[in-house]
Amino acid sequence: MNSTTKEILRITFGLTFTCLFAAFVMGAVFVITAKAKKYNEYLNFQEKIFDILGYSETNPPPDGLQLNQIYRYIIEKDQAKYLGYIIPIDSQESKQDAFELVVIDLKGQLNTRKQITLSTENSREDRERKIAIQAVLPEATAVIYADTFLSANLNSKRLAYLLPGKTPGFKTAIQFMLALDSSYTIKGLEILEHQEDPGLGAEIERNYFKKQFVGKTLKRVKTIDVVKKPLPEDYRNYLEPDPWKENSLSESKLQEIHDTYKNNDIYAITGATISSAAVTNGVKNALKKFTYRVQVLDQIISENKIPAAF
Protein backbone atom coordinates (compact mmCIF):
# COMPACT_ATOMS: atom_id res chain seq x y z
CA MET A 1 0.00 0.00 0.00
CA ASN A 2 1.23 3.50 -0.73
CA SER A 3 2.56 5.88 1.87
CA THR A 4 -0.56 8.06 2.28
CA THR A 5 -2.71 5.10 3.30
CA LYS A 6 0.04 4.06 5.66
CA GLU A 7 0.00 7.57 7.15
CA ILE A 8 -3.77 7.54 7.50
CA LEU A 9 -3.67 4.13 9.18
CA ARG A 10 -0.95 5.27 11.57
CA ILE A 11 -2.89 8.40 12.47
CA THR A 12 -6.13 6.48 13.00
CA PHE A 13 -4.45 3.85 15.08
CA GLY A 14 -2.58 6.43 17.15
CA LEU A 15 -5.70 8.45 17.92
CA THR A 16 -7.83 5.43 18.75
CA PHE A 17 -5.20 3.98 21.02
CA THR A 18 -4.69 7.29 22.85
CA CYS A 19 -8.45 7.74 23.35
CA LEU A 20 -8.85 4.20 24.67
CA PHE A 21 -5.91 4.54 27.02
CA ALA A 22 -7.14 7.90 28.34
CA ALA A 23 -10.61 6.44 28.88
CA PHE A 24 -9.12 3.49 30.75
CA VAL A 25 -7.12 5.74 33.08
CA MET A 26 -10.08 8.05 33.77
CA GLY A 27 -12.42 5.11 34.33
CA ALA A 28 -10.02 3.47 36.77
CA VAL A 29 -9.62 6.65 38.83
CA PHE A 30 -13.41 7.17 38.80
CA VAL A 31 -14.08 3.69 40.13
CA ILE A 32 -11.46 4.07 42.85
CA THR A 33 -12.73 7.45 44.07
CA ALA A 34 -16.47 6.86 43.60
CA LYS A 35 -17.15 5.66 47.13
CA ALA A 36 -15.25 8.48 48.84
CA LYS A 37 -16.92 11.03 46.56
CA LYS A 38 -20.41 9.77 47.46
CA TYR A 39 -19.53 9.87 51.13
CA ASN A 40 -18.35 13.48 50.81
CA GLU A 41 -21.53 14.43 49.00
CA TYR A 42 -23.56 12.94 51.81
CA LEU A 43 -21.47 14.83 54.39
CA ASN A 44 -22.09 18.02 52.43
CA PHE A 45 -25.81 17.30 52.43
CA GLN A 46 -25.77 16.64 56.17
CA GLU A 47 -23.87 19.89 56.77
CA LYS A 48 -26.51 21.83 54.84
CA ILE A 49 -29.21 20.20 56.92
CA PHE A 50 -27.52 21.11 60.20
CA ASP A 51 -27.05 24.63 58.88
CA ILE A 52 -30.70 25.01 58.06
CA LEU A 53 -31.74 23.61 61.45
CA GLY A 54 -29.67 26.28 63.12
CA TYR A 55 -26.73 24.16 64.26
CA SER A 56 -23.19 25.39 63.64
CA GLU A 57 -19.72 25.06 65.10
CA THR A 58 -20.66 27.13 68.13
CA ASN A 59 -23.97 25.29 68.54
CA PRO A 60 -23.34 21.62 67.71
CA PRO A 61 -26.24 19.24 67.09
CA PRO A 62 -27.25 17.17 70.13
CA ASP A 63 -26.02 13.60 70.46
CA GLY A 64 -29.21 11.66 69.95
CA LEU A 65 -30.15 13.49 66.79
CA GLN A 66 -31.29 11.08 64.09
CA LEU A 67 -32.00 11.95 60.47
CA ASN A 68 -34.56 9.60 58.91
CA GLN A 69 -35.32 9.69 55.20
CA ILE A 70 -38.77 8.69 53.98
CA TYR A 71 -39.15 8.03 50.27
CA ARG A 72 -42.39 8.34 48.31
CA TYR A 73 -43.07 6.22 45.26
CA ILE A 74 -45.98 5.99 42.83
CA ILE A 75 -46.80 2.32 42.31
CA GLU A 76 -49.11 0.99 39.63
CA LYS A 77 -50.59 -2.43 40.10
CA ASP A 78 -53.89 -4.10 39.16
CA GLN A 79 -54.52 -1.14 36.85
CA ALA A 80 -54.75 1.29 39.78
CA LYS A 81 -52.37 3.87 41.21
CA TYR A 82 -51.08 3.69 44.76
CA LEU A 83 -48.67 5.66 46.88
CA GLY A 84 -45.81 3.68 48.39
CA TYR A 85 -43.77 5.02 51.30
CA ILE A 86 -40.45 3.48 52.30
CA ILE A 87 -40.19 4.24 56.01
CA PRO A 88 -37.52 3.27 58.53
CA ILE A 89 -38.84 1.19 61.40
CA ASP A 90 -37.52 0.29 64.82
CA SER A 91 -36.23 -3.24 64.64
CA GLN A 92 -36.07 -4.92 68.01
CA GLU A 93 -33.85 -7.85 67.02
CA SER A 94 -30.88 -6.28 65.30
CA LYS A 95 -29.08 -2.97 65.62
CA GLN A 96 -29.40 -2.50 61.85
CA ASP A 97 -31.99 -0.15 60.44
CA ALA A 98 -34.91 -1.93 58.83
CA PHE A 99 -37.30 -0.52 56.26
CA GLU A 100 -40.92 -1.16 55.47
CA LEU A 101 -43.00 -0.41 52.40
CA VAL A 102 -46.43 1.01 53.20
CA VAL A 103 -48.78 1.10 50.20
CA ILE A 104 -51.70 3.51 50.44
CA ASP A 105 -54.49 3.88 47.91
CA LEU A 106 -55.60 7.26 46.61
CA LYS A 107 -58.41 7.50 49.16
CA GLY A 108 -56.01 7.33 52.09
CA GLN A 109 -56.65 3.72 53.09
CA LEU A 110 -53.92 1.21 53.76
CA ASN A 111 -53.56 -1.30 50.93
CA THR A 112 -50.68 -3.44 52.13
CA ARG A 113 -47.49 -3.24 54.14
CA LYS A 114 -44.40 -5.35 53.58
CA GLN A 115 -40.96 -5.52 55.09
CA ILE A 116 -38.24 -4.92 52.52
CA THR A 117 -34.57 -5.88 52.61
CA LEU A 118 -32.58 -2.68 52.30
CA SER A 119 -29.46 -1.42 54.05
CA THR A 120 -29.07 2.19 55.10
CA GLU A 121 -26.29 2.78 52.58
CA ASN A 122 -28.27 1.26 49.71
CA SER A 123 -31.37 3.20 50.68
CA ARG A 124 -29.74 6.35 49.31
CA GLU A 125 -29.57 4.87 45.81
CA ASP A 126 -32.77 4.96 43.76
CA ARG A 127 -31.80 1.81 41.87
CA GLU A 128 -31.41 -0.25 45.06
CA ARG A 129 -34.72 1.00 46.44
CA LYS A 130 -36.55 0.03 43.25
CA ILE A 131 -35.01 -3.45 43.35
CA ALA A 132 -36.13 -3.88 46.97
CA ILE A 133 -39.69 -2.75 46.16
CA GLN A 134 -39.96 -4.98 43.12
CA ALA A 135 -38.76 -7.93 45.17
CA VAL A 136 -41.76 -7.73 47.51
CA LEU A 137 -44.29 -6.48 44.93
CA PRO A 138 -43.70 -8.57 41.83
CA GLU A 139 -47.20 -7.75 40.56
CA ALA A 140 -46.42 -4.00 40.31
CA THR A 141 -46.38 -2.81 36.73
CA ALA A 142 -44.64 0.50 37.41
CA VAL A 143 -42.57 1.86 40.30
CA ILE A 144 -41.85 5.57 39.90
CA TYR A 145 -39.88 7.67 42.37
CA ALA A 146 -41.76 10.81 43.49
CA ASP A 147 -39.89 12.62 46.26
CA THR A 148 -38.40 12.27 49.69
CA PHE A 149 -38.58 14.07 53.01
CA LEU A 150 -36.47 13.91 56.13
CA SER A 151 -37.50 13.83 59.71
CA ALA A 152 -35.02 14.93 62.38
CA ASN A 153 -35.75 13.05 65.58
CA LEU A 154 -34.36 13.54 69.06
CA ASN A 155 -35.16 10.76 71.56
CA SER A 156 -38.06 9.54 69.39
CA LYS A 157 -39.63 12.98 69.29
CA ARG A 158 -39.97 14.81 66.00
CA LEU A 159 -37.75 17.88 66.04
CA ALA A 160 -38.09 19.03 62.46
CA TYR A 161 -39.10 18.02 58.96
CA LEU A 162 -36.94 18.78 55.94
CA LEU A 163 -38.48 18.91 52.50
CA PRO A 164 -36.39 19.15 49.36
CA GLY A 165 -38.47 20.79 46.65
CA LYS A 166 -38.27 22.05 43.10
CA THR A 167 -40.12 24.88 41.45
CA PRO A 168 -39.92 26.42 37.95
CA GLY A 169 -38.04 29.71 38.22
CA PHE A 170 -37.40 32.54 35.80
CA LYS A 171 -34.83 30.50 33.88
CA THR A 172 -34.69 26.87 34.92
CA ALA A 173 -35.91 24.96 37.98
CA ILE A 174 -34.97 26.26 41.42
CA GLN A 175 -34.15 23.55 43.96
CA PHE A 176 -34.69 24.40 47.61
CA MET A 177 -34.85 22.74 51.01
CA LEU A 178 -37.54 23.75 53.48
CA ALA A 179 -37.25 23.06 57.21
CA LEU A 180 -40.40 22.84 59.34
CA ASP A 181 -40.84 22.22 63.03
CA SER A 182 -43.29 19.66 64.37
CA SER A 183 -46.24 22.07 64.13
CA TYR A 184 -45.40 22.82 60.46
CA THR A 185 -44.11 26.35 61.15
CA ILE A 186 -41.24 27.25 58.82
CA LYS A 187 -37.89 26.96 60.57
CA GLY A 188 -35.65 27.76 57.62
CA LEU A 189 -35.29 27.87 53.86
CA GLU A 190 -32.20 27.09 51.85
CA ILE A 191 -31.80 27.51 48.08
CA LEU A 192 -29.79 24.54 46.81
CA GLU A 193 -29.49 25.02 43.06
CA HIS A 194 -30.61 27.63 40.62
CA GLN A 195 -29.52 29.36 37.45
CA GLU A 196 -31.03 32.79 37.96
CA ASP A 197 -29.32 36.00 36.91
CA PRO A 198 -26.63 37.26 39.27
CA GLY A 199 -27.66 40.47 40.98
CA LEU A 200 -31.33 39.92 40.12
CA GLY A 201 -32.83 36.44 40.50
CA ALA A 202 -29.74 35.11 42.28
CA GLU A 203 -30.58 37.37 45.21
CA ILE A 204 -32.95 34.60 46.34
CA GLU A 205 -29.84 33.14 47.95
CA ARG A 206 -29.44 36.18 50.17
CA ASN A 207 -30.60 36.16 53.76
CA TYR A 208 -32.80 39.20 53.33
CA PHE A 209 -35.06 37.10 51.10
CA LYS A 210 -34.69 33.61 52.59
CA LYS A 211 -35.09 34.66 56.21
CA GLN A 212 -38.43 36.33 55.49
CA PHE A 213 -39.96 32.85 55.51
CA VAL A 214 -38.66 31.94 58.95
CA GLY A 215 -41.35 31.86 61.63
CA LYS A 216 -44.36 31.91 59.32
CA THR A 217 -47.05 29.51 60.51
CA LEU A 218 -48.85 26.97 58.36
CA LYS A 219 -52.07 28.99 58.37
CA ARG A 220 -50.21 32.10 57.14
CA VAL A 221 -48.25 30.28 54.44
CA LYS A 222 -51.41 28.79 52.93
CA THR A 223 -52.53 32.29 51.86
CA ILE A 224 -49.13 33.94 51.46
CA ASP A 225 -48.33 36.06 48.43
CA VAL A 226 -45.54 38.24 47.05
CA VAL A 227 -45.87 42.01 47.44
CA LYS A 228 -43.96 44.46 45.21
CA LYS A 229 -43.01 46.94 47.88
CA PRO A 230 -39.49 47.90 48.99
CA LEU A 231 -38.12 46.06 51.98
CA PRO A 232 -38.27 48.30 55.08
CA GLU A 233 -34.87 49.33 56.42
CA ASP A 234 -35.26 47.98 59.96
CA TYR A 235 -36.60 44.66 58.68
CA ARG A 236 -33.62 44.37 56.34
CA ASN A 237 -31.18 45.05 59.18
CA TYR A 238 -32.93 42.36 61.19
CA LEU A 239 -32.86 39.77 58.37
CA GLU A 240 -29.33 40.39 57.12
CA PRO A 241 -27.23 42.45 59.55
CA ASP A 242 -24.26 44.20 58.01
CA PRO A 243 -21.19 42.23 59.18
CA TRP A 244 -19.03 45.35 59.19
CA LYS A 245 -21.31 47.59 61.24
CA GLU A 246 -21.46 47.27 65.01
CA ASN A 247 -25.05 46.07 65.32
CA SER A 248 -26.09 46.44 68.90
CA LEU A 249 -29.81 45.81 68.67
CA SER A 250 -31.13 44.40 71.92
CA GLU A 251 -33.02 41.11 72.12
CA SER A 252 -36.32 42.86 72.80
CA LYS A 253 -35.85 45.19 69.83
CA LEU A 254 -35.14 42.23 67.55
CA GLN A 255 -38.25 40.46 68.85
CA GLU A 256 -40.28 43.62 68.26
CA ILE A 257 -39.19 43.84 64.60
CA HIS A 258 -39.90 40.12 64.18
CA ASP A 259 -43.43 40.50 65.56
CA THR A 260 -44.22 43.52 63.41
CA TYR A 261 -43.45 41.75 60.16
CA LYS A 262 -44.38 38.22 61.18
CA ASN A 263 -47.67 38.07 59.33
CA ASN A 264 -46.73 40.17 56.31
CA ASP A 265 -46.49 38.88 52.78
CA ILE A 266 -43.08 38.24 51.26
CA TYR A 267 -41.35 41.38 49.99
CA ALA A 268 -40.20 40.69 46.43
CA ILE A 269 -36.61 41.28 45.35
CA THR A 270 -36.23 44.46 43.31
CA GLY A 271 -36.07 43.51 39.63
CA ALA A 272 -36.75 39.83 40.30
CA THR A 273 -40.48 39.52 40.91
CA ILE A 274 -40.82 36.30 38.95
CA SER A 275 -38.01 34.55 40.85
CA SER A 276 -39.41 35.74 44.19
CA ALA A 277 -42.92 34.56 43.27
CA ALA A 278 -41.53 31.24 42.03
CA VAL A 279 -39.83 30.52 45.35
CA THR A 280 -42.87 31.67 47.35
CA ASN A 281 -45.27 29.52 45.34
CA GLY A 282 -42.87 26.59 45.49
CA VAL A 283 -42.69 26.85 49.28
CA LYS A 284 -46.47 27.24 49.55
CA ASN A 285 -47.21 24.20 47.35
CA ALA A 286 -44.56 22.03 48.98
CA LEU A 287 -45.92 22.87 52.42
CA LYS A 288 -49.57 22.26 51.51
CA LYS A 289 -48.88 18.92 49.82
CA PHE A 290 -46.55 17.75 52.55
CA THR A 291 -48.87 18.52 55.45
CA TYR A 292 -51.71 16.65 53.76
CA ARG A 293 -49.55 13.64 52.96
CA VAL A 294 -47.83 13.39 56.30
CA GLN A 295 -51.16 13.56 58.11
CA VAL A 296 -52.48 10.66 56.01
CA LEU A 297 -49.30 8.69 56.67
CA ASP A 298 -49.35 9.42 60.39
CA GLN A 299 -52.97 8.29 60.64
CA ILE A 300 -52.17 4.98 58.92
CA ILE A 301 -49.11 4.48 61.13
CA SER A 302 -51.09 4.99 64.33
CA GLU A 303 -54.13 2.95 63.15
CA ASN A 304 -52.02 -0.04 62.18
CA LYS A 305 -49.48 0.38 64.98
CA ILE A 306 -46.52 0.38 62.57
CA PRO A 307 -43.31 0.73 64.62
CA ALA A 308 -42.02 3.70 62.65
CA ALA A 309 -38.64 5.08 63.68
CA PHE A 310 -39.75 8.67 63.22
Next chain:
Amino acid sequence: MIESKQKSHSDIFLNGVFNENPIFRLALSMCPAVGISTNVMNGILMGIAVIFVQVCSSLTISLIKDYIHPRIRIPTYTLTIATWVTVTDLVLAAYFPVAYKSLGIFVRLIVVFCFITCRLDVFARKNPVFPSFIDALGMGVGFMVGMMAIGGVRELLGMGTLMGYDILGFRPLLFFVLPASGFFVVGFMMVIFNYTEIVYNRKKQRKLL
Protein backbone atom coordinates in the same frame (compact mmCIF):
# COMPACT_ATOMS: atom_id res chain seq x y z
CA MET B 1 15.76 28.70 14.97
CA ILE B 2 19.34 28.61 16.29
CA GLU B 3 19.90 25.79 18.74
CA SER B 4 20.67 27.54 22.02
CA LYS B 5 23.48 26.23 24.20
CA GLN B 6 22.67 23.53 26.71
CA LYS B 7 20.79 25.22 29.54
CA SER B 8 21.42 24.16 33.09
CA HIS B 9 18.55 22.81 35.12
CA SER B 10 18.26 25.84 37.36
CA ASP B 11 18.15 28.05 34.27
CA ILE B 12 15.21 26.07 32.94
CA PHE B 13 13.43 26.30 36.27
CA LEU B 14 13.92 30.03 36.69
CA ASN B 15 12.86 30.56 33.09
CA GLY B 16 9.38 29.48 34.00
CA VAL B 17 9.23 31.70 37.05
CA PHE B 18 10.72 34.92 35.68
CA ASN B 19 11.51 35.06 31.98
CA GLU B 20 8.41 33.30 30.73
CA ASN B 21 6.03 33.64 33.66
CA PRO B 22 2.65 32.48 32.31
CA ILE B 23 0.60 35.29 33.83
CA PHE B 24 2.91 38.28 33.70
CA ARG B 25 4.99 37.58 30.62
CA LEU B 26 3.18 35.19 28.33
CA ALA B 27 -0.21 36.61 29.42
CA LEU B 28 -1.83 33.22 28.89
CA SER B 29 -4.54 31.54 30.98
CA MET B 30 -5.70 34.77 32.55
CA CYS B 31 -9.13 33.31 33.33
CA PRO B 32 -8.32 32.08 36.84
CA ALA B 33 -5.95 34.99 37.45
CA VAL B 34 -8.91 37.32 37.11
CA GLY B 35 -11.67 35.04 38.33
CA ILE B 36 -10.68 33.33 41.55
CA SER B 37 -7.58 35.14 42.74
CA THR B 38 -9.58 36.97 45.37
CA ASN B 39 -7.47 35.59 48.19
CA VAL B 40 -4.13 33.92 48.72
CA MET B 41 -5.56 30.52 49.71
CA ASN B 42 -7.37 30.14 46.40
CA GLY B 43 -4.17 31.03 44.61
CA ILE B 44 -2.21 28.35 46.45
CA LEU B 45 -4.84 25.65 45.81
CA MET B 46 -5.15 26.52 42.15
CA GLY B 47 -1.38 26.66 41.81
CA ILE B 48 -0.97 23.20 43.29
CA ALA B 49 -3.58 21.76 40.92
CA VAL B 50 -1.89 23.38 37.93
CA ILE B 51 1.58 22.19 38.98
CA PHE B 52 0.28 18.65 39.27
CA VAL B 53 -1.41 18.71 35.86
CA GLN B 54 1.52 20.41 34.14
CA VAL B 55 4.15 18.08 35.58
CA CYS B 56 2.20 14.91 34.82
CA SER B 57 1.35 16.00 31.28
CA SER B 58 4.94 17.01 30.53
CA LEU B 59 6.25 13.71 31.85
CA THR B 60 3.70 11.71 29.84
CA ILE B 61 4.39 13.52 26.58
CA SER B 62 8.13 13.40 27.14
CA LEU B 63 7.96 9.65 27.65
CA ILE B 64 5.92 8.94 24.51
CA LYS B 65 7.34 11.67 22.28
CA ASP B 66 8.81 9.16 19.83
CA TYR B 67 5.48 7.50 19.18
CA ILE B 68 3.30 10.54 18.53
CA HIS B 69 2.60 11.14 14.87
CA PRO B 70 3.38 14.84 14.17
CA ARG B 71 0.02 15.43 12.51
CA ILE B 72 -2.04 14.41 15.54
CA ARG B 73 0.07 15.98 18.24
CA ILE B 74 -2.46 18.63 19.27
CA PRO B 75 -5.28 16.11 19.89
CA THR B 76 -2.80 13.97 21.80
CA TYR B 77 -1.82 16.88 24.04
CA THR B 78 -5.44 17.74 24.64
CA LEU B 79 -6.28 14.14 25.53
CA THR B 80 -3.35 13.91 27.92
CA ILE B 81 -4.20 17.15 29.67
CA ALA B 82 -7.89 16.22 29.85
CA THR B 83 -7.06 12.87 31.43
CA TRP B 84 -4.85 14.42 34.09
CA VAL B 85 -7.35 17.18 34.83
CA THR B 86 -10.11 14.60 35.27
CA VAL B 87 -7.88 12.64 37.62
CA THR B 88 -7.16 15.81 39.63
CA ASP B 89 -10.85 16.73 39.73
CA LEU B 90 -11.93 13.29 40.95
CA VAL B 91 -9.16 13.06 43.55
CA LEU B 92 -9.97 16.52 44.90
CA ALA B 93 -13.69 15.75 45.10
CA ALA B 94 -13.05 12.51 46.93
CA TYR B 95 -10.20 13.32 49.32
CA PHE B 96 -10.02 17.13 49.68
CA PRO B 97 -13.66 18.32 49.72
CA VAL B 98 -12.91 21.65 51.39
CA ALA B 99 -10.43 22.65 48.67
CA TYR B 100 -12.83 21.38 46.01
CA LYS B 101 -15.63 23.58 47.31
CA SER B 102 -13.58 26.77 47.11
CA LEU B 103 -12.17 26.02 43.65
CA GLY B 104 -15.50 25.03 42.15
CA ILE B 105 -15.54 24.76 38.38
CA PHE B 106 -12.10 26.29 37.87
CA VAL B 107 -10.36 22.94 38.28
CA ARG B 108 -12.00 21.68 35.09
CA LEU B 109 -10.99 24.86 33.27
CA ILE B 110 -7.33 23.84 33.57
CA VAL B 111 -7.90 21.80 30.40
CA VAL B 112 -8.01 24.95 28.29
CA PHE B 113 -4.93 26.61 29.73
CA CYS B 114 -2.89 27.66 26.75
CA PHE B 115 0.46 27.63 28.46
CA ILE B 116 0.23 23.93 29.34
CA THR B 117 -0.33 22.94 25.71
CA CYS B 118 2.33 25.48 24.70
CA ARG B 119 4.93 23.95 27.01
CA LEU B 120 4.13 20.47 25.76
CA ASP B 121 4.61 21.50 22.15
CA VAL B 122 7.61 23.78 22.64
CA PHE B 123 9.58 21.87 25.25
CA ALA B 124 8.35 18.42 26.22
CA ARG B 125 8.19 17.15 22.67
CA LYS B 126 11.85 17.81 22.00
CA ASN B 127 13.56 17.27 25.33
CA PRO B 128 14.28 14.28 27.55
CA VAL B 129 12.35 13.46 30.67
CA PHE B 130 14.22 15.26 33.44
CA PRO B 131 14.53 18.69 31.75
CA SER B 132 10.84 18.49 30.85
CA PHE B 133 10.05 17.82 34.49
CA ILE B 134 12.09 20.83 35.61
CA ASP B 135 10.50 23.06 32.99
CA ALA B 136 7.01 21.98 33.95
CA LEU B 137 7.81 22.57 37.61
CA GLY B 138 9.13 26.03 36.81
CA MET B 139 6.04 26.98 34.82
CA GLY B 140 3.73 25.69 37.50
CA VAL B 141 5.61 27.48 40.27
CA GLY B 142 5.62 30.68 38.19
CA PHE B 143 1.86 30.41 37.80
CA MET B 144 1.39 29.77 41.51
CA VAL B 145 3.64 32.69 42.47
CA GLY B 146 1.70 34.96 40.12
CA MET B 147 -1.65 33.85 41.52
CA MET B 148 -0.44 34.28 45.09
CA ALA B 149 0.86 37.78 44.34
CA ILE B 150 -2.40 38.89 42.74
CA GLY B 151 -4.41 37.16 45.46
CA GLY B 152 -2.35 38.81 48.16
CA VAL B 153 -2.85 42.30 46.74
CA ARG B 154 -6.57 41.80 46.20
CA GLU B 155 -7.16 40.24 49.58
CA LEU B 156 -5.15 42.84 51.46
CA LEU B 157 -6.70 45.82 49.73
CA GLY B 158 -10.19 44.36 49.47
CA MET B 159 -10.76 42.58 52.76
CA GLY B 160 -7.90 43.71 54.95
CA THR B 161 -6.80 40.13 55.66
CA LEU B 162 -4.06 37.82 54.44
CA MET B 163 -4.63 34.05 54.49
CA GLY B 164 -7.54 34.71 56.83
CA TYR B 165 -5.54 36.67 59.40
CA ASP B 166 -6.74 40.21 60.05
CA ILE B 167 -3.95 42.61 59.17
CA LEU B 168 -5.54 45.96 58.58
CA GLY B 169 -8.65 45.64 60.70
CA PHE B 170 -10.91 47.40 58.22
CA ARG B 171 -11.90 46.98 54.58
CA PRO B 172 -10.11 49.58 52.41
CA LEU B 173 -11.96 49.16 49.14
CA LEU B 174 -14.53 46.47 48.42
CA PHE B 175 -13.88 46.97 44.70
CA PHE B 176 -10.83 44.71 44.90
CA VAL B 177 -12.92 41.66 45.65
CA LEU B 178 -15.18 42.14 42.63
CA PRO B 179 -14.28 40.52 39.29
CA ALA B 180 -13.61 43.84 37.51
CA SER B 181 -10.68 44.63 39.74
CA GLY B 182 -8.94 41.44 38.58
CA PHE B 183 -8.19 43.05 35.25
CA PHE B 184 -6.81 46.22 36.85
CA VAL B 185 -4.65 44.41 39.38
CA VAL B 186 -3.21 41.99 36.82
CA GLY B 187 -2.45 44.87 34.47
CA PHE B 188 -0.66 46.95 37.07
CA MET B 189 1.28 43.98 38.38
CA MET B 190 2.44 43.20 34.86
CA VAL B 191 3.82 46.73 34.65
CA ILE B 192 5.61 46.41 37.99
CA PHE B 193 6.95 42.94 37.15
CA ASN B 194 8.33 43.90 33.75
CA TYR B 195 9.73 47.21 34.92
CA THR B 196 11.55 45.54 37.82
CA GLU B 197 13.02 43.07 35.37
CA ILE B 198 14.24 45.81 33.02
CA VAL B 199 15.88 47.69 35.88
CA TYR B 200 17.45 44.48 37.20
CA ASN B 201 18.88 43.56 33.79
CA ARG B 202 20.21 47.07 33.31
CA LYS B 203 21.99 46.92 36.67
CA LYS B 204 23.40 43.47 35.83
CA GLN B 205 24.70 44.80 32.51
CA ARG B 206 26.38 47.72 34.25
CA LYS B 207 28.05 45.34 36.69
CA LEU B 208 29.41 43.21 33.85
CA LEU B 209 30.89 46.20 32.05
